[in-house]
Amino acid sequence: MAISDSSSASSSTPVLLGVDLGTNHIRLGTIDRSGKVLAFRREHYPDGSLSDAHSLASQLVSAVSQMIEEQTATAPVAAVGVGIPGLVLQPSQRAASVPHLPDLSKLDLQSELADKFGVPVHFDNNANAAAFAEMACGIARGVNDFLYLHIGSNVGAGIVLGGKLQRGKSGLAGDIGQMNIYAEHLGGFVRLESMASAENIVRRTRDRLHRDRTSSLSRLGAMGGFSYDDIIEQAHRGDDLAKLMLQRTGAFIALALADVISLLNLEMIAVGGAPAGRPLLVSAIEQESRQRTSAAAFADCRIVAAEIGAEATVIGAALLAGGR
Secondary structure, X not given: OOEEOHHHOOOOOOEEEEEEEOOOEEEEEEEOOOOOEEEEEEEEOOOOOOOOHHHHHXXXXXXXXXXXXXXXXXXOXXXXXXXXXXXXXXXXXXXXXXXXXXXXXXXXXXXXXXXXXXXXXXXXXXXXXXXXXXXXXXXXXXXXXXXXXXXXXXXXXXXXXXXEEOOOXXXXXXXXXXXXXXXXXXXXXXXXXXXXXXXXXXXXXXXXXXXXXXXXXXXXXXXXXXXXXXXXXXXXXXOHHHHHHHHHHXXXXXXXXXXXXXXXXXXXXXXXXXXXXXXXXXXXXXHHHHHHOOHHHHHHOEEEEOOOOOOHHHHHHHHHHOOO
């Protein structure tokens, strides 16, 4: 259900449409040029829409079309921005890698949407979009050098240096989830995403429950399973295992971030993902990073919870499409 404020826009003031193409649902919102959310909703994918790339593309077009049609009575849509949980090649605007959705790399969705709706369309990865939102109207306002860390179905980073998003040569910058970290208890190197994505945090916790059945998560597991949000909730309620798993997740993340802090002399790291989990991860990342960076570099870098919630990618994608 959309949350709207029709008084915030008039027919003479075009708005921007942002889309967050998630792995379980699509988030859509209309945004003014200051980053204010005028309408926002979340749609679950209908049956069959994730069966192949063309079905997913059709669902995306349908969702955008419906949102534009609903918005037209209030104000015209000037541009559409789409954030995806993967990499987007620049300047072609094609998806390079979307691990948890059908392979979109063979489709030119940007051109298809632009032709259909007759407005500028911009594609970017979800971490870049969320980083741009935090820089425009969140906790990173006025911060020129920072990293936004996205933790969800994928683990990614939006990097801002000198006040500008850094995408790298082809748009592959920020793919921090594919960095190798040394996991001592495994005796070797593993991809960060294999330890720190929402799905893998649940997997690691489930494995741990075989050795620790005193956790409240054991009851949830016996009742059919638990989610990343359940782990976060139980950690806030004081469950020792849930707190331990989030603390270890933050420590794994810090193995990758500590070198980035030293290399780039960042002013801030903003930790995104599930809002309730952010403070717990911040504490663990801060603790481990302090031990792995120079005192001077660590003193320069604030590690904080990102300010904008589930709508961050929607806001940032919209603002990027609007050319802010």
